Amino acid sequence: MNSVKVKSPATVANIVCGFDILGLCLDNPCDEFTLSLSDKVGVTIENIDEYNLPTDATKNVSGVALLKMLEQEKNIKGFHLISNKIIKPGSGIGSSAASAAGVMVAANYLLSKKYSKQQLVDFAIFGEEVASGAKHADNIAPAVFGGITLIRSNNPLDIISIDYPELFVTILHPQIEVKTADARNILPKEIPLKNAVTQWANVAGLVTGFMQHDYDLISRSLEDVVVEPYRSKLIPYFYEVKNACKNAGALGGGISGSGPSIFMLSRTAETATSVELAMKEVYSKTGIEFHTHISSINKTGVSVV
Ligand code: HSE
Numbered sequence: 623m624n625s626v627k628v629k630s631p632a633t634v635a636n637i638v639c640g641f642d643i644l645g646l647c648l649d650n651p652c653d654e655f656t657l658s659l660s661d662k663v664g665v666t667i668e669n670i671d672e673y674n675l676p677t678d679a680t681k682n683v684s685g686v687a688l689l690k691m692l693e694q695e696k697n698i699k700g701f702h703l704i705s706n707k708i709i710k711p712g713s714g715i716g717s718s719a720a721s722a723a724g725v726m727v728a729a730n731y732l733l734s735k736k737y738s739k740q741q742l743v744d745f746a747i748f749g750e751e752v753a754s755g756a757k758h759a760d761n762i763a764p765a766v767f768g769g770i771t772l773i774r775s776n777n778p779l780d781i782i783s784i785d786y787p788e789l790f791v792t793i794l795h796p797q798i799e800v801k802t803a804d805a806r807n808i809l810p811k812e813i814p815l816k817n818a819v820t821q822w823a824n825v826a827g828l829v830t831g832f833m834q835h836d837y838d839l840i841s842r843s844l845e846d847v848v849v850e851p852y853r854s855k856l857i858p859y860f861y862e863v864k865n866a867c868k869n870a871g872a873l874g875g876g877i878s879g880s881g882p883s884i885f886m887l888s889r890t891a892e893t894a895t896s897v898e899l900a901m902k903e904v905y906s907k908t909g910i911e912f913h914t915h916i917s918s919i920n921k922t923g924v925s926v927v
Contacts, residue, residue, distance in 0.1 A: 625658040626731045630724025630924045632709045632917075633716035634791065635760040635879040637770070638844045639824040645716075645760040646770045647920040648791060653720045654927075655684065656704040657728035664700045665689055671707040683721040687749035691729055701729065711753075712799040714883035719761030722749030727766060727924035739766050740779055747776075754802035754880070761879060768923035770832060787835035789919055790894035792872070794863060794884045794901040797911035800856050805880035808852050817847045837873060837889050844874030844887070857882050863904050870900035891916070 629652040637644040660666060665679035665688045679685025688701050703725060709717040726742040737745075746762045763771040763781045774780040813821075827843030830836070854860040857877065867875065867886040871893040875886035884901070888894040894916045905912045 624732070625656065626728050627654065627656045627927050628724050628728045628731075628924050629654055629927050630720040630727070631765055631920050633719055633761040633764045633879075634793075634885050635716060635719075635758070635764075636846075636849070636877070637828065638846045638850070638874065638876040639821055639828055639848075640760070640772070641846075641849050642758045642760050642776075643773045644770070644825070644828070645764040645773075646786075646791070647764040647768045647923055648715065648793075648917040649920045650915065650917050651708045651715075653708050653717075653724055654706040655721075655724045655728055656706075657688075657725055657732065658702045659698060659732055660700040660702040662700045662702070665692070666700070666702045668702070668704045669707070670704060673707050673711055675705070675707065675711070681752065683718045683749040683752050684725040685749075686752050687722040687746045688725055688729060690745045690748045691726065695733070698733075701725075701732075710795075712801060713795050714800065714878040714881045715793065715795070715885075716761035716765060716879060718750055718753035718802075719746070719765050721753075722746035723762045723765035724924050725749075728926075731926060740781055742766050743781060744779055754806065756803075756806055764923065766923050768921045769919060772829065784829055784832050785835075786832040786919065787837065788889070789873075790888045790891050791917050791919065792867070792875075792886045792888060792894045792897040792901065793878065793915050793917070794905060795913045795915075796857065796882045796884075796905065797913070798858075798882050800881045802880040805853055805856060808856075809849060810852070813848055821846070821848050840887070841873040844876065846876055850876055853877050853881055857884065858910060859904055859908055860884065863901055866900040866904050867897045870896040872897045 772782040831839035872886040878885040
């Protein structure tokens with residue numbers, strides 16, 4: 623096989639209380655990447671979308687991940703990538719991770735699947751670093767593995783797939799840009815022990831809630847006392863949206879990754895639709911352009927099409 627096309631999904635990092643360690647994979651939207659083996663040394667990139675991302679591989683998230691893999695692959699000269707980004711960069715639903723994860727899974731197909739999923743995440747993290755200035759895997763891991771993942775350790779990587787009950791995700795995407803690097807820079811370097819205790823109790827509660835399919839426990843655990851108080855300031859009407867969604871029946875939710883998207887989890891598709899209406903009602907009064915959508919959780923991650 624000399625060429626392969628993949629669909630690479632959006633993801634929600636953090637899942638409220640699990641900053642940099644929890645993430646879930648969405649069914650939609652998905653980017654599309656066609657990757658081919660090339661006789662040209664290095665990585666050539668052709669963008670067929672509207673986002674004008676760099677075609678210099680050393681400055682491109684997909685390119686950097688592919689170059690990292692090429693360092694290990696002495697028998698391959700290069701790759702040619704046709705990149706069709708659907709997930710808007712800077713939206714908070716893992717656009718850069720989709721770029722890095724998608725091409726790693728595609729390259730692995732061209733290499734007869736010689737690498738494990740965890741190894742693919744390891745390469746992809748270098749691409750993510752280009753976009754966010756930090757090596758975090760909480761978007762890449764769910765994009766590669768599907769479902770809900772826990773990153774117990776970044777170095778060495780230790781990724782655990784977590785069981786979960788049926789869930790529907792409603793997303794509000796205000797049409798403003800929040801750069802992940804900026805949203806990381808505003809966070810305090812240290813946190814009070816009291817907040818740390820609350821936070822790790824909620825992380826443990828959330829993971830247990832997912833695994834035991836306990837919706838009430840999931841709902842109680844979707845609280846963030848560490849990051850949300852700072853980042854919510856970057857998202858206009860954040861608390862109005864959150865309250866309206868809870869009143870509409872959402873289990874809970876918060877900032878998707880580093881924002882500006884807001885996500886809410888619901889037990890049924892019907893509730894997810896009521897939550898979407900609640901989001902629209904709040905945001906249509908703000909004068910800020912926005913999009914909403916509903917997705918279920920993607921069980922498989924990046925897929926070959
Ligand atoms: N965990 C990262 C952050 C995700 O919150 O900065 C960025 O999408």
